[in-house]
Amino acid sequence: MSQVNSRPTLPAAxxxxxxxxxRDARFDGIFYVGITTTRVYCRPTCPARVSHTDRRRFxxxxxSAERAGFRPCLRCRPELAPGRAPMDAVPRLARVAAxxxxxxxLNGHSVADLATELGVSARHLRRALExxxxxxxxxxxxxxxxxxxxxxxxxxxxxxxxxAFASGFQSLRRFNSIFRERYRLSPGALRRQGxxxxxxxxxxxxxxxxxxxxxxxxxxxxxxxxxxxxxxxxMPGVEVVERRRYSRTVWVAGRGGVVVVEDAVPGARGNGHRxxxxxxxxxxxxxALLPVLMPLLARLRQLFDLDAEPTVVDAHLELGGLGxxxxxxxxxxxxxxxxxxxxALGALIRxxxxxxxxxxxxxxxxxxALGEPLATEIPxxxxxxxxxxxxxxxxxxSLEALGVERRRAENIVAIxxxxxxxxxxxxxxxxxxxxxxALMDLGDAGDRLATIIVxxxxxxxxxxxxxxxxxxxxxxxxxxxxxxxxxxxxxPWRGYAALHLWRHFEESCVGQASLPPAP
Numbered sequence: 145m146s147q148v149n150s151r152p153t154l155p156a157a158x159x160x161x162x163x164x165x166x167r168d169a170r171f172d173g174i175f176y177v178g179i180t181t182t183r184v185y186c187r188p189t190c191p192a193r194v195s196h197t198d199r200r201r202f203x204x205x206x207x208s209a210e211r212a213g214f215r216p217c218l219r220c221r222p223e224l225a226p227g228r229a230p231m232d233a234v235p236r237l238a239r240v241a242a243x244x245x246x247x248x249x250l251n252g253h254s255v256a257d258l259a260t261e262l263g264v265s266a267r268h269l270r271r272a273l274e275x276x277x278x279x280x281x282x283x284x285x286x287x288x289x290x291x292x293x294x295x296x297x298x299x300x301x302x303x304x305x306x307x308a309f310a311s312g313f314q315s316l317r318r319f320n321s322i323f324r325e326r327y328r329l330s331p332g333a334l335r336r337q338g339x340x341x342x343x344x345x346x347x348x349x350x351x352x353x354x355x356x357x358x359x360x361x362x363x364x365x366x367x368x369x370x371x372x373x374x375x376x377x378x379m380p381g382v383e384v385v386e387r388r389r390y391s392r393t394v395w396v397a398g399r400g401g402v403v404v405v406e407d408a409v410p411g412a413r414g415n416g417h418r419x420x421x422x423x424x425x426x427x428x429x430x431x432a433l434l435p436v437l438m439p440l441l442a443r444l445r446q447l448f449d450l451d452a453e454p455t456v457v458d459a460h461l462e463l464g465g466l467g468x469x470x471x472x473x474x475x476x477x478x479x480x481x482x483x484x485x486x487x488a489l490g491a492l493i494r495x496x497x498x499x500x501x502x503x504x505x506x507x508x509x510x511x512x513a514l515g516e517p518l519a520t521e522i523p524x525x526x527x528x529x530x531x532x533x534x535x536x537x538x539x540x541x542s543l544e545a546l547g548v549e550r551r552r553a554e555n556i557v558a559i560x561x562x563x564x565x566x567x568x569x570x571x572x573x574x575x576x577x578x579x580x581x582a583l584m585d586l587g588d589a590g591d592r593l594a595t596i597i598v599x600x601x602x603x604x605x606x607x608x609x610x611x612x613x614x615x616x617x618x619x620x621x622x623x624x625x626x627x628x629x630x631x632x633x634x635x636p637w638r639g640y641a642a643l644h645l646w647r648h649f650e651e652s653c654v655g656q657a658s659l660p661p662a663p
Contacts (some may be wrong), residue, residue: 146193154204158378161197163188169363169423170455170634178214190220201359207279207287215327216294218334223291224424227451237262237626238276240573241269242284248438250285262573290326291437297335300355302434304331305319310434354428357441358408361450363423364475367407369647370448373479377490380508381515385523393518395528396440397467402520403444425450427502446572446603450571451478457605464633469644475645478639484570484601485563486529488583491593492556493548509546514538522556535560558586570601599639608638618645627651 155163156173163171171188176260178185185203186192203209206222216222227246241262247260258281259266273281275554291660293311296302302310308319308331314426323331363381366390375385389406408426425448433440445451462470470476481487492508494503514534515527535543536557568582576598583594590627593608599607609615610627621627634641 154202157202160188160202161200164200164496165194168173172360172362172423172452173227174204174449174453176206176209176222176225177201178203178212179208181576182412182472183214184217184591185222186217187222187225188221190217192217192219205277206291207277208285210287210290210326211279211283214640216291221295221298221650223295224358224360226362227445227466235272237269238272241273241281241582242277243386243442243572245281245285246288246314246438247442248288248436250281251438252290252314255281257598258451276339285312285518286326288438290323292441293319293323293331294327294334295357296364297331299357302355304335306434307331310437311486312438333504350402353431355431355434357427357429359405359425359427359441359450361423361425361448362453362455364454365423366473366477367425367466370477370479374447375628378531379486380504381511381527382486382529384522389458391522391525392482393525393528394431394440394443395516395518395531396443399433399436400516400518400528400529402518402522402525403430403433403440404428404449404522405444407616438612439595443482443513446480447482449480449603452477453603457640460637461634461641464641466634466641466644469648471645473644476640478603478605480603481570481598481601484574484597485532487600488558488559488570488597489530489535491597492552508548510543510548513542513546532563536564547641555586559583570597572603574602576602576604599642605639606636608634608642612642614649615642615645618649 154160155171160171160175160177162168164177167295169189173187175193176185177190179195180199180201181346182194185206187300199213201209201212203212203214206216206225209222210216216281218397241258242492244258244262249261252344254266255269256266259269262269264272270280273279273284278540279287289312293307293313293374296307296310297304300307305316306329311319313322320331323329325332328333334458371385371388371390374383374390378385381393383390385391387406389404391402393402394400405425405427408422408424427441428439429437454477458470458474458476461467466541489510490507493507510530511527514530514608516534517526519530520526523577538557540550540553540557543556544550546554559568562572570579579602580594584591590609595607595609598604599609609630610624610631614625616622616627618632619627621630630636
């Protein structure tokens, strides 16, 4: 009989056994298997020969496996597994804390600092993580740091010292000590294993100092559809979508640079199950961003919705009557936010009813005037997106002078000030209900815009702007009340249902000038 971790988020033993034998990519990152004879833990997709049943232990996280004394497999590389979906059956505090720790919240900060930010005591935070995830905050942070370091050792030629600090360690000596203790080999020895470096980009690459990394996901992934959504609302000067590639400027914790992301398999459609480790994106990151790599990678995963479980979502929506739309775009992802205020700014600048060309021109003027210039070698990337501080300091009159309608300008500045004051949190872990109320109170954000901002900035997969007339028409209903009733069958994935309906409406209205922007 297999031994199974008793955490409520771990699939049943029989399911884990079947997924392991089939090497089912849908369970990649959902559980890990530890082999008691080798003391190594693997992903369910590991290409190594499947072990005997009585030599397996299943874990719901890499941290749990490492706490039990297992070290990561050098072949399937658990550090590349996608994370868990946002709708996991984990209490909100533990989920938010785990997300923050994965993004580097304890790098240079204490558990007490994180607890204060989350509005609880350090003791309560420790208890919540121990109960729901099975490890302490510090153990979870250490696992994230070690797995990121292992990833950089295998995929880059960066010096070990630089890798240690990029992974969140405060000293090289501490890094070497923990690495040897946990993985039973030195960082240099792991690098000598001879793993391949990142795959080259499929098109022209700027000559700047870019470091290749990978972003894993569970198949299928409708990459072209995701890029189409992001391209519709791309901020001129900040984002560029072309050649099936997404590029943007970023500013994280005082460091600026660029990120270029594309499908890891050049030319592939990305909509089906692929073998091996091909279910991943390739991200090229400016070397200047390495000290903030953990929060940067977390933001990219949120932006592309890479921790979703698409087969679960698609199957649920098919049962809810959207089978035809789902089959046309399997693996459709909900565009997230690299920065929540940036999403709100773009949504308010592009007022409903205005042409896409006018909205893009207006957004470009705001970026040029209020964004921070950033020298890059990528055509079209010239500025970092305007920050709340720059917008609040400029005031509504400056926005009006750029062409923003007066009431919209006032609302944009009000939102910027609310973010600065901390009364509005447009980031992962913020309270969706309070954020939506705050946006509604600020004026003409309206139900539709407020809901879309919350959907993207706070990663709420069940957010649903039922007041949107386009959604009502696409769903074949005549009122908001009727649409809400219809959408009940799509819970808790109504946001994905909205994406399918918007996409269906846009495809059926090709050539019309006044289409609403996709979220």
